Every structure is written in structure tokens, then in C-alpha cells.
Amino acid sequence: MSTLALDAEALYRELLRGVQQLRTPDTRLVGITSGGAWLAERLQHDLQLAGSAGVISSAMHRDDFARRGLSGASQQTQLDFDVTDARILLLDDVLYTGRTIRAVLNELFDYGRPGAVQLAVLVDRGGRELPVQPDFAAARVVLPAAHSLALARDADGRFSFQVEGP
Numbered sequence: 784m785s786t787l788a789l790d791a792e793a794l795y796r797e798l799l800r801g802v803q804q805l806r807t808p809d810t811r812l813v814g815i816t817s818g819g820a821w822l823a824e825r826l827q828h829d830l831q832l833a834g835s836a837g838v839i840s841s842a843m844h845r846d847d848f849a850r851r852g853l854s855g856a857s858q859q860t861q862l863d864f865d866v867t868d869a870r871i872l873l874l875d876d877v878l879y880t881g882r883t884i885r886a887v888l889n890e891l892f893d894y895g896r897p898g899a900v901q902l903a904v905l906v907d908r909g910g911r912e913l914p915v916q917p918d919f920a921a922a923r924v925v926l927p928a929a930h931s932l933a934l935a936r937d938a939d940g941r942f943s944f945q946v947e948g949p
Contacts, residue, residue, distance in 0.1 A: 815887050823874045876905045
């Protein structure tokens with residue numbers, strides 16, 4: 784069995800370059816809880832942007848809400864700006880089926896009608912169940928469906944990946 788080794792810090796630097804290309808002066812960074820929120824927070828700092836990045840949760844709009852409830856919803860949506868007509872750059876750590884993005888878009892529209900929404904991810908692992916594609920992905924990997932890939936952050940703010948599976 785082969786081991787997947789991903790350098791999360793190297794991928795973060797690639798994501799930083801991609802975000803610099805995608806964003807305009809009026810783009811607002813919004814991270815999806817929890818890994819995407821960590822990315823947005825660090826990008827906001829590294830790009831020396833004023834204010835704080837937004838955080839958005841998919842918990843209330845998930846299509847598996849009846850089964851999962853609010854599990855994993857420790858961080859709730861916090862958007863300290865007017866979403867209406869805003870240019871939003873959504874950030875997430877891992878894009879898989881597309882269902883989290885669908886839920887996040889529903890949550891975002893509860894706050895207003897953005898002018899444009901783009902998506903940048905650290906890793907696109909394929910396996911889409913909905914027609915969702917990132918505008919930028921730092922890496923693309925293929926993992927068996929039984930495996931999970933999650934971003935971790937240490938006390939110093941450094942990123943790493945955890946791969947779990949049978």
C-alpha cells in the first residue's frame with residue numbers, strides 16, 4: 784500500500800500565489816469552517832489585507848443535517864461586511880463531492896446576493912457528486928472514497944494533512 788504525502792505548507796504557498804491572481808482590490812476572503820477558515824485567516828494576514836476574513840459554516844444547509852445535526856459546527860458564520868454585490872473568494876481545504884460548497888452557497892445567500900463568488904481550494908480530490916469546480920486548486924489528488932483528507936493546524940499556525948482510511 785502506498786502512502787500519500789502532501790506538504791501542506793508548500794501547497795499553502797501555491798494557494799497564496801493563486802489567490803493573489805484571483806483577487807481584486809474589493810475581493811473579500813471567506814473561509815469555510817474549519818480548514819478553509821484557517822486558510823482565509825492566514826491569507827488575510829499574509830496579503831496584508833485590512834480587517835478580518837469572513838467565516839462561513841455549512842452546518843445549517845447540509846443535505847445530511849438530519850443525520851449529522853450540528854456536529855462539527857463549532858465555528859458559526861461570521862461575515863462582518865455587506866454580502867450584497869460583494870466579490871467573494873471562498874476558501875476551503877479539501878474539495879470532494881461539492882456538497883459542502885452547495886450548502887455554503889445557500890448560507891451565503893441567506894446574508895445577501897453577492898456580485899460574484901469564486902472558489903479556491905488547497906486540494907481538489909475529485910469525486911464530485913455535484914457540478915462544482917474550483918477556480919483555483921493548489922493540488923489535485925485521487926483518494927479512495929473510504930479515505931478522508933483533513934487539514935490540521937499546529938500551535939504555531941503551520942499546516943499539515945491527516946489522511947485516514949482503512
